[in-house]
Amino acid sequence: MAESGTPPLCTESYGSRRAQHYRPLPDGTLRCVPDRPEDQAYRSLRDVFMSIFLPQGYPESVSPDYLAYQIWDTVQAFASSITGTLATQAVLKGVGVGDETSTVAAATVTWILKDGTGMLGRILFAWSKGNKLDCDAKQWRLFADGLNDVAILMEILAPAFPACFTLIVCISGLFKCIVGVAGGATRAALTMHQARRDNMADVSAKDGSQETLVNLAGLVCSLFLIPLLADNLHLTYALYGLFTILHLYANYRAVRAVCMETLNRARLRLVLRHFLRWGKVPGPALANPKEPLLLGGHQQLRMILGAPLHTVVSSAADFEKALEQSSSKYLFFFNQAARTVSVVLHQRAGSVDVIKACSHALLQEAVLCEDVAAFTVERETLLGLQRRLQGEPSKKDWRAVSEMQQLLDRIFPAFLMGLTSAGWITDRNLLGPEEWRVDWTTDGKKSL
Template identity: 30%
Template sequence: MESSKMSKHQQLIIEEWNGSSSTKLFKTATITFSPSFHVQRSVNGFNHVWTRFLDAFVPEGFPDSVTPDYALLSAIGVGEKSATIIGATFQWFLRDLTGMIGGILFTLYQGSNLDSNAKMWRLVADLMNDLGMLMDLLSPLFPSAFIFIVCLGSLSRSFTGVASGATRAALTQHFALQNNAADISAKEGSQETMATMIGMALGMLLARITTENPLAIWFSFLSLTMFHMYANYKAVRCLALDSLNFERSSILLQHFVESGQVLHPKQVSTMEHVLPWWTTLKSSKTAKPLHLNVKLGLRVSTLDHLEMANFLNSAGSFYNKAKYLLVERKGIVSIVVHKDSTGADILRSYIHALVMVNLMDEKRSLHLESQTWMDKHYESFVQKLRLAGWKTERLLSHSIIWKAHWSLDEKTD
């Protein structure tokens, strides 16, 4: 606070300044006594309140009172002469907004697919979490691309949050043999807390050992990340889920067609993929699995005139008693499900579609031959599934977006 010398007829001027060091002071108001009292503020109330609020989260005298690598705040411009608090806040807001929108879109496109592929998405969730941490570590190294990198990290973690939450629920239901899902979930939380506490203690020790050694820090991070992913991969491989999804149904049907026997969940668990198909198909020389040529749900209005004629012909011949229709288009068998169909109807339709794909390489009537196979073997196949320990009550799959309702008029002479 400064004051000028004042005689009996002079005015008194007081300037109000704010700051924690002499080099970072800024004027907030000018107070005049001449002889009346007058206050002229140099900053608006909002900026003053926001500055006081920010003081609760950064050290006094920030950024001069801390080292340049104190936090990610330095990378977004906080502390730079040309930067503003509002600008820095906007960048953090953009990062969080990207994560929120990414989580919503991920749920929209994959939400109904998470429980049917719980093993794969459990692994992907951990991978995306590690990727998000890597982005956070890389962001201060590239200030010019900082906001882009942290947005990628936020996007990765948003996928992790959605996928891990959904798959955790599915796996908890799998573990709960005595309707004790709540107890298992609670104990899992305790186990996770204990593991986190141990990890924090070891992390502090490792941080002390690798202090001021960037090479050791990066080596430790990358080594532990690789070990984390390997451990998660082995853990997911041990899961033997007894619910039917697209791939397990395909594996079971192919083995049944070849041998007449049904595999047990533990046997199928060693054969199914836990990584996304696009990571293995390019390097694989074998034919694509059957389920990749089956699409559950078809918008009938997209059919052309010839396809629509075949569709109606199928409704009146091969599927006159079924609550689904199969349409073969360019090697892909699409399933149109009746609006009144049940879980058993959906399971039957999907197995039927797999049978049709399996017969596709042979020159024959796909509809007739596949229907003949279903009439002879389907009931036996389902019975053997139940005896092997598979849950056939429902087929875990994508939401069926497109359904249809059709009725057939009986012709009388």
């Protein structure tokens, strides 16, 4: 065409997915020319699909791990939909659907008890663990899906134990409500991580659309499976086992695909140990795949961040001594007999101060429980501290406390700079401190 040799007046793009040029025509009008006109129909269909099921601006508007996570999340949702259908069929059979001797009142009472137990469990679980779900979103997400599979198994087996049917479905309902709280809360935490353009609502809505589509596919498959499973327990159990294995594997791959840049205790422990051993801080892409996914793992000392002062100090002398030996933003206390580290945070302690306090606790853990001879950063100082702490475990050695604080003060600036350079976010964290804060004074004036 004559205008093909004319340079375009401008180029327009829609994210990274589509580009087109505007060229002038002889009559003075503008013509829009796609980069590859032969793919226009394919692009139109693909763009419609992506606009329905993916956040606007994908892939720039989401985190780099979004696609891998969503693929495995789709697989696990399909497997869960199938096993959920098996459980629903078993529960309906257990409450008397199709049994002429059963009454509507008995079935209704069973359902009310099941739902009521679950509601109470939901409240209690949110009260006891709600503040921990953000900190360990991957671990709680995996826990929730494992517990969901246990609940489904209980519902499938419940009709085989008619005398205990109501008790079994009530416990199953309790588990499912816990799954609802843990799964919903961790999904929100992961959505916040994935949303990169203040588009958390869009990411969450499109995630819901993806899950709805998968559940529709699961329902269609279930329509073909239900007639085959009506009176075939062996096939029901076999399908449950097959789809449960797929469900757990897909969930493991989904949470393992998530690469979070905020520090929780597990990730801070990994990067601090790597820094002490090699003198450099690994980035999120290196640390996340090594993060343990089982709750409570790799914790050798109990750590209380934001501890109330009265739980660690019983005399003014101890308080004054702690002020002399600790940082201006936190006070550090270690009970070796109870293997507990308690950190009292200052009223004005910020995110970096909390990271430093947690690093102090993890450094204490490393000195007590690790082979510090393998470390390259401050190895001689660490070896001396380890010998002193292991030599007199029952004695409060304020000199060791002071040396540990001085050591941390020396290495933390380089560690913090390494965190920032490696891509970690330090202006907020997921270390989960308690809300207790203390405003102390030194020398008759504010310390800050």
